[in-house]
Amino acid sequence: MTRTLVVVGHGMVGHRLVQALRDRDATDQWRIVVFAEETRPAYDRVALSSYVDAWDAGHLALAPHGDEVDLRLGDPVRHIDRARRTVTTASGVVQPYDTLVLATGSYPFVPPVPGRDLPGCHVYRTIEDLDGIRATVAAAHGGGRRAGMVLGGGLLGLEAANALRGMGLSPHVVELGPRLMPLQVDEGGAGLLKRLVEKLDLTVHTGTSASSIERDGERLFATLSNGLELDLDVVVFSAGIRPRDDLAREFGLEVGARGGIVVDDTCRTSDENIYAVGECASIGGVVYGLIAPGNSMADVVADRLLGGSAVFPGADTSTKLKLMGVDVASFGDAHATTEGALEVVVNDAVAGTYAKVVVSDDAKTLLGGVLVGDAGAYPLLRPLVGRDVPGDPVTLIAPSSGGVELTLPADAQVCSCHAVTKQDITDVIHSGECGDVPALKACTKAGTGCGSCVPMLKKLLQECGVEQSRALCEHFDHSRADLFEIVRAAGITTFSALIAKHGRGRGCDICKPAIASILASLDRGHVLDGEQATLQDTNDRFLANIQRNGTYSVVPRIPGGEITAEKLIVIGEVARDYGLYTKITGGQRIDLFGATVDQLPAIWKRLVDAGFESGHAYGKALRTIKSCVGTTWCRFGVQDSVGLAIELELRYRGLRAPHKIKSAVSGCARECAEARSKDFGIIATENGWNLYVGGNGGFTPRHADLLATDVDTETLVRLIDRFLMFYVRTADRLQRTASWIEAMDGGLDHLRSVIVDDSLGICADLEAAMEVHVASYADEWRGVLDDPEKLSRFSSFVNAPGTPDPTISFREERGQRVPVSLGIPEVAAR
Amino acid sequence: MTAVVELTWTSVCAWDALQPEAGVAVLLPDSSQVAVFRTFDGGLHAVANVDPFSGAAVLSRGIVGDRGGVAVVASPIYKQAFDLGTGACLDDPTVSIAVHPVRVLDGTVQVGSP
Numbered sequence: 021m022t023r024t025l026v027v028v029g030h031g032m033v034g035h036r037l038v039q040a041l042r043d044r045d046a047t048d049q050w051r052i053v054v055f056a057e058e059t060r061p062a063y064d065r066v067a068l069s070s071y072v073d074a075w076d077a078g079h080l081a082l083a084p085h086g087d088e089v090d091l092r093l094g095d096p097v098r099h100i101d102r103a104r105r106t107v108t109t110a111s112g113v114v115q116p117y118d119t120l121v122l123a124t125g126s127y128p129f130v131p132p133v134p135g136r137d138l139p140g141c142h143v144y145r146t147i148e149d150l151d152g153i154r155a156t157v158a159a160a161h162g163g164g165r166r167a168g169m170v171l172g173g174g175l176l177g178l179e180a181a182n183a184l185r186g187m188g189l190s191p192h193v194v195e196l197g198p199r200l201m202p203l204q205v206d207e208g209g210a211g212l213l214k215r216l217v218e219k220l221d222l223t224v225h226t227g228t229s230a231s232s233i234e235r236d237g238e239r240l241f242a243t244l245s246n247g248l249e250l251d252l253d254v255v256v257f258s259a260g261i262r263p264r265d266d267l268a269r270e271f272g273l274e275v276g277a278r279g280g281i282v283v284d285d286t287c288r289t290s291d292e293n294i295y296a297v298g299e300c301a302s303i304g305g306v307v308y309g310l311i312a313p314g315n316s317m318a319d320v321v322a323d324r325l326l327g328g329s330a331v332f333p334g335a336d337t338s339t340k341l342k343l344m345g346v347d348v349a350s351f352g353d354a355h356a357t358t359e360g361a362l363e364v365v366v367n368d369a370v371a372g373t374y375a376k377v378v379v380s381d382d383a384k385t386l387l388g389g390v391l392v393g394d395a396g397a398y399p400l401l402r403p404l405v406g407r408d409v410p411g412d413p414v415t416l417i418a419p420s421s422g423g424v425e426l427t428l429p430a431d432a433q434v435c436s437c438h439a440v441t442k443q444d445i446t447d448v449i450h451s452g453e454c455g456d457v458p459a460l461k462a463c464t465k466a467g468t469g470c471g472s473c474v475p476m477l478k479k480l481l482q483e484c485g486v487e488q489s490r491a492l493c494e495h496f497d498h499s500r501a502d503l504f505e506i507v508r509a510a511g512i513t514t515f516s517a518l519i520a521k522h523g524r525g526r527g528c529d530i531c532k533p534a535i536a537s538i539l540a541s542l543d544r545g546h547v548l549d550g551e552q553a554t555l556q557d558t559n560d561r562f563l564a565n566i567q568r569n570g571t572y573s574v575v576p577r578i579p580g581g582e583i584t585a586e587k588l589i590v591i592g593e594v595a596r597d598y599g600l601y602t603k604i605t606g607g608q609r610i611d612l613f614g615a616t617v618d619q620l621p622a623i624w625k626r627l628v629d630a631g632f633e634s635g636h637a638y639g640k641a642l643r644t645i646k647s648c649v650g651t652t653w654c655r656f657g658v659q660d661s662v663g664l665a666i667e668l669e670l671r672y673r674g675l676r677a678p679h680k681i682k683s684a685v686s687g688c689a690r691e692c693a694e695a696r697s698k699d700f701g702i703i704a705t706e707n708g709w710n711l712y713v714g715g716n717g718g719f720t721p722r723h724a725d726l727l728a729t730d731v732d733t734e735t736l737v738r739l740i741d742r743f744l745m746f747y748v749r750t751a752d753r754l755q756r757t758a759s760w761i762e763a764m765d766g767g768l769d770h771l772r773s774v775i776v777d778d779s780l781g782i783c784a785d786l787e788a789a790m791e792v793h794v795a796s797y798a799d800e801w802r803g804v805l806d807d808p809e810k811l812s813r814f815s816s817f818v819n820a821p822g823t824p825d826p827t828i829s830f831r832e833e834r835g836q837r838v839p840v841s842l843g844i845p846e847v848a849a850r
Numbered sequence: 851m852t853a854v855v856e857l858t859w860t861s862v863c864a865w866d867a868l869q870p871e872a873g874v875a876v877l878l879p880d881s882s883q884v885a886v887f888r889t890f891d892g893g894l895h896a897v898a899n900v901d902p903f904s905g906a907a908v909l910s911r912g913i914v915g916d917r918g919g920v921a922v923v924a925s926p927i928y929k930q931a932f933d934l935g936t937g938a939c940l941d942d943p944t945v946s947i948a949v950h951p952v953r954v955l956d957g958t959v960q961v962g963s964p
Contacts (some may be wrong), residue, residue, distance in 0.1 A: 494918065525888055526871070528915035529931070530922035554871040558911045558926035566926055570906035615909075817883075818863045818874035826881050827900065827907045842905030 022051050025325065026107055026117035028097045028267065030056035033314035034066055034123035035082050035297030038089055040322035050325060052089045053117075055109055057124075058097035060147070066311050066469075068150065069179045072695070074723040075154070077147050093231040097447055100271040102291055102454045107449050121321060122268060122281060125260035126299035126309065131171065135233030139241050145171075153254055156188050157802065158546070160238050160253040167192060169242050169252050170257035173200045178343050181222055185344065188705070188729055190221050192250055196229045196259075199652065202351035204339050206366055209392040215334040216346045216393060230255075263300045263307050275400045276302035281448055286324055288318050303332055311469070312336045312436050319439065333804040338405075340472040345769045345777075347395035349472075352388025352405035353378050360543075361387055365414045375417035377401070381767070384408050385542060399476035401418040403432035403442070414812045427483075434476050437469020449484040456481065469798045489811055492753060493530040496523040500678060500753045504538050508749075513544050515555050533557045537640055540676035541748045543796045546803045547676075548810050551652035559638035562814070564620055565611075569828055569839040572620060573613040574600070575637035576627050577673060580647045580665035580685075581608025590630040596652050598623055601836045607644030607682065610633055614837055616825060618816045624801040633799035636674060640754075642681045642744075646671040646694070650687035650704070659704030661687035667698050668702075668740065674746060674797045677761075678751040680718075696724045699747075699757040705729070709736045713743055714768070716758040725768050726760070741790040742775040749786075856928040857951060863887055865954050868894075873910035873923065874901050876961055884950050884961050885910035889921050889935055895934035896950035901925040902939075909947070919952045 025041070027034050035601040038052055042264045056062075062082040064521070070764035071080060085091060098493050099108035106116045128143035131137055140156045143149055157166070168184040173195025181191035195201070199210035200217075214224045228246040229352070234254055235241075240252040258407050268281040269272075274290040276282050280302025287295045287303065297317040298351075299309055313335035323330035332711045338351035343640050356363050361380030362713045374395035379386055386409045392396055397417060407429065409416060428434070430443040444464055456475050460465045490499035496519070498506065512518050515535050519527055527535075536555035540547050545554075547560055559565050563570035576591070591610055597601045598621075598683065601613040615623055637643060648654065676680070684693040695701025701712040707730040715724030728739055751760040764770055773779040773784070804810045817820040830837040862876050863924040868888035874886045876899075883899035887910075899907045904927040912923040917940055940944040944964040953961035 233902060257942075495915075525919065526914075526916045526921075528922070529913040529919060529929060532913050532915060551871070554869060554914065555912065558908070561911065566908070566911075568906065568927070570904075570908040570927075814868075816875065817877040818867070819861060820877045823877055825875075825883075825907055826877075827883070827905075 021120035022236075023049060025050045025052050025119050026097075026115055027052065027054040027121045027123055028107070028173060029123035029125055029264075029298075029300075030054050030058065030062045030091065031123060031125045031298065031319050032062055032082070032092070033125070034312055035085075036315050037121060037123060037297060037318035037321055038085055039083065040319050042086060044322060048088075049731070053115055054089065054091045055095055055097045055107070055113075055115070056093050058146070059094040060532070061091065063147065065145070065777045067146075068147070069183040069186070071147060072154075072831075075727055076723060080147070081721075085461050092124055096610065098266065100267060102271060102294070104242060106291060111587065116691060117293070119295065119325060122289070122296040122300055122415065123293065123298050123318075124264040126263050126307075129255060129260045130342060131229070131259050133171070133230045133690065135235070136257070138233060138235050138240065138255075139259070140244060141233060144176060144183070144256050144258045145261075150183065151182070153256060154187060155209065156254045157189065165249065166190065166253050166283075168254040169194060169240075169250055170258055171231070172257065172594075173197070173224065173226065173566070174203060174258070175261065175339065175341065177258040178217070178258045179341075181216070181217075182343055184254070184256065186327065186531060186726065192223045192224070192225060192252075193226060194225045194230060194244060196227070198227050200226065201348065201350075204337075204354060204375060204390070205348065205392065206390050208365060208372045209348075209350075209376065212369070212372065212392045213346065213348060216372060217344060219347070220344045222339045222344075241287065247640075249821070251258060261309050263302070265300055268296070268300075269650040276305065276307070276821050278302075278307070280307040280352045283317075287332065288324075295324075304334075305513065308335050308337070310335070310337055310339070310668035311339070315437060315441065315469075327844045336433075338402050338436055340395050340402075342395075342769055344471065345772060347390040347391065347403075348394060349395035349398040350389075351398065351402040352386070354390050355793070356387070356389045358387050361567075362413075362810070366414065366417050377413050377416050379413045383413055386413070391417075391850075394825050395472075396475075399434075399473050399479075400428070402472075403428050403476075404436055407432070428476075432482070434754060435464075435466035435469065435473045437536060439463040440464050440466040442480065443478055445480050446484055449481060449486060455486055455760045469848070476809075477800065490752075492534060493528055495519060495525045495527050495531045500534055500538070500750050501593035501750045503535065504541070504749050507535070507538050507679055508542060513539070514538075514551055516551060520691035527555075528555070530753070533560070533640075536560065536754075537676045537678065540641075541793075543793055545812075546798075546807075547800060548804065548813075553810075555814070561611060561640055562617060562620060563624075563634060564615065565638045567839070568614060569842055570615070571613070571828060571839070573611050573637070574615055574623055574627075575605065575609055575611050575635040576632035577669070578644075578674075579669040580645060580662050582647075582662055582666060586692060587632070589626065590632075594623055597626075597829070599837050605637075605644075607647045610645060611637070611762045614830065614839070616816060616828065617814055618822065620800050621666060621805060621811055621814050625805055628799070628802055628805065633673075636799045636800075639663055640677055640679050642669070642672040642675045642677070644682065645672075646684035646698075647683075648685075648687050648690075648747055654687060657833075658686035658706055659687055659709065661685040661693065661702075661704060664702065664709070665693075667733075668734065668737070670678075671737070671794055672740075674800070675748070677744070677748045677795055679754050679756045681747075681757070687741065697721065698724060698725070702736065711739055713771070714758045714761040716756055722758045727772060728767075738787060739775060742786045743771075745786040745789050746771075746775055746782075857964065859953070859955075859960040859962050860959055862959040865957050865959050868959065871914045873912065873914065875910040876877065878961070878963050879964070882963075883907045884963075885912075885923070886952060886959060886961060887914055887923060889914060889934070893921065894952050894954065894959065895921065895932075897923070897932065897934060897937050898950075899949040900947075901927055901930075902945050902947060903930055911919040923952050 095109045097107045099175045168189040170181045184191040242250045263280040274282040281296040298314040320330045340349040356378045364378045375387040445818045532555040645665040647661045647665035651657035684695040686693040697717045711728040712724035716722040829840045862913040873887040887895045921934040937947040937949040
């Protein structure tokens with residue numbers, strides 16, 4: 021018989037409960053009705069600060085429930101009738117239940133600072149809060165440095181500070197306690213953390229609080245209890261949370277002394293038909309404000325609803341986060357509160373790393389630890405909490421030890437967000453179901469929460485003997501990145517020399533164009549010189565884009581999309597004289613379709629004589645740099661976007677890469693050039709340029725991520741030089757920048773450390789390589805026109821030059837010539 | 851009686867004019883087209899120029915190479931590989947293309963057709 025579950029609240033834990041129940045309730049025992057106060061479905065609040073990157077709430081979306089779940093948004097429960105087992109909502113709906121689950125979450129605690137209700141003061145919990153902060157920041161336009169104050173230096177406070185930084189503000193973090201992240205990090209770790217974040221334009225004020233906030237015109241002024249006065253655009257409170265237990269209080273459920281709905285280890289409240297989960301619940305006398313314990317509670321309730329006997333396994337309060345590129349991790353008994361616990365610390369002020377492990381009094385059992393600056397050991401150490409560790413504990417964290425091989429026991433939890441053990445993962449690997457990390461994520465959910473265990477997933481795949489082949493094709497065992505380094509270091513100039521020494525066979529349509537691209541990236545001559553011509557895909561071989569009937573299209577470069585009337589007329593004349601179909605492209609240029617191989621040089625000659633050059637529309641190369649009209653004409657523009665687009669397009673034209681590269685420059689935040697859908701996009705600010713990288717349109721659209729803020733043109737060009745050259749050198753074949761960054765160990769943070777902070781010390785080399793490219797650029801079309809041997813290959817038939825290909829014919833559509841469909845007898849007939 | 855098929859030989863170009871590991875398109879007297887390839891080892895192959903998957907006369911513009919040691923050309927339209935010796939498509943065993951006899955006479959490459 022079907023019973024009715026009513027869930028009050030649709031945050032992450034409410035969502036988790038519904039998903040867990042639906043996943044396991046194979047016989048549809050439960051009808052689920054959810055009443056939520058918020059008007060949007062549950063989203064990833066843990067990743068809230070990333071909302072600032074794109075201002076796209078879709079990025080935070082959680083998997084939607086199926087249609088069978090009755091989700092009522094914007095209609096909170098106001099009344100519980102425990103005797104009749106009904107709830108009544110704000111809109112007056114009366115809903116009976118068999119079991120009720122309270123998942124009402126928490127609300128931000130705002131300390132009683134005078135002025136806390138002034139416009140410009142916000143809390144930090146929801147997407148709407150961030151929209152409000154954004155609106156305040158946009159409206160406040162005082163002169164000078166833009167600043168924000170975050171009250172609270174805990175995990176959430178630092179997240180909020182990161183979000184402010186993402187909006188271009190210099191954040192002040194004010195923490196009443198003696199250090200940052202007092203719950204998770206000890207004194208030594210917090211000292212380093214403060215030093216690291218202060219390098220990143222944060223100002224940290226510890227041991228003090230705000231005594232008042234006042235408004236003067238557009239500005240907010242905060243006075244701290246230590247006497248300091250701050251001139252601010254915005255104030256954000258993130259001083260902790262309080263459980264939303266008001267329904268429970270009002271309708272007679274037991275509530276803890278310090279708040280929170282009291283539940284037992286099955287998450288049941290003092291009413292046997294009512295459970296409470298997540299941040300509104302007090303379990304074992306503690307209210308947890310973390311997602312992992314919330315998820316555990318949701319799983320316990322889902323199990324109990326289906327007749328199981330699960331109990332709350334205890335809270336894993338481990339935390340790992342990366343704030344502005346700074347790793348912070350805390351796990352187990354981080355503060356060594358266990359009796360007799362011993363602490364072992366490695367504090368390297370030079371390297372900027374702090375590591376502490378806490379062990380039992382006999383130094384045998386790992387109890388917890390803190391990592392700051394480098395949390396690489398976290399995925400291995402966290403699952404070992406409570407277990408015996410071999411040898412001297414210092415080897416767990418000593419940088420020089422290196423050789424210690426720790427293996428996890430099978431029942432160790434690898435993913436604490438989704439409670440996935442090592443055994444769960446190795447089982448699906450051994451069964452052959454999963455051969456890579458994305459498959460493991462889809463199959464086990466491991467790594468889909470905070471993501472900190474992803475390196476461990478890779479390691480487990482390796483341990484299980486799953487080879488992640490990086491071989492380019494059957495002819496080369498190397499990856500493209502390795503081959504690039506081989507060609508570069510050994511000064512190899514031909515494919516034949518490379519395959520003879522480092523490959524086998526004669527090559528194929530995979531490795532030949534890939535190596536041709538590497539040779540071209542290193543500017544080893546014209547792409548059609550000698551043997552190189554035979555390596556090229558037909559588009560690169562004929563410097564035009566092949567179309568379905570075997571003809572080609574021709575795209576001259578129009579830098580930044582700016583073109584004179586005279587040049588437009590030439591394009592029109594060429595198209596008219598050769599009967600070419602013309603279309604405006606998405607990259608602000610003009611594509612001329614229907615040219616045969618033998619017509620190409622004559623068409624180029626007309627274009628080159630008029631001052632055009634190849635637009636590389638055919639190449640895995642820089643395509644276009646699109647622009648809006650910018651300050652020159654636009655009344656909203658703040659920078660000369662067209663000028664910059666032209667400068668950049670002329671700088672990077674002809675750069676061969678693992679895949680095509682697209683770019684755009686917008687002259688203001690209205691973003692008319694759609695720069696954030698590009699491999700690198702630039703958006704003008706009042707003070708300079710913001711650089712975004714890794715965007716993509718196409719099959720898998722992705723917004724580009726912010727890499728640098730308010731940089732001047734010189735800095736911008738230097739960063740793009742490094743970005744592009746690093747991509748050219750290290751990406752896989754046909755890997756766009758978006759997936760290159762996603763696949764990178766450490767992702768965007770790693771990319772930033774390499775090309776902004778020069779962590780590998782290669783930036784000077786990358787810049788020098790780009791200078792070589794810029795200096796050696798030459799128009800490829802002219803290179804053919806000037807070389808009779810290359811020209812001779814542009815003929816229709818070797819035994820009948822000038823005779824048109826009889827298979828090509830055209831018809832007319834809307835006043836232009838388009839191909840007549842070709843008969844495909846053998847294949848179409850099947 | 852056995853019918854003797856007389857081959858017509860069409861001159862293509864000088865052997866020296868063929869670039870190793872590349873193809874050229876040849877027009878036959880009946881207006882059909884052949885793609886002629888010179889491989890790295892001096893091998894000479896002639897197959898139909900029309901790609902059966904797209905209908906476009908483009909195989910002479912495909913990339914030449916090997917798959918497991920078999921000399922192949924990959925169509926530039928949808929990338930299927932064809933065995934230069936037999937005409938068989940390696941990506942779809944139900945499809946193949948015609949193979950033509952080819953020879954070098956006094957330094958000139960010639961393609962035979964029935």
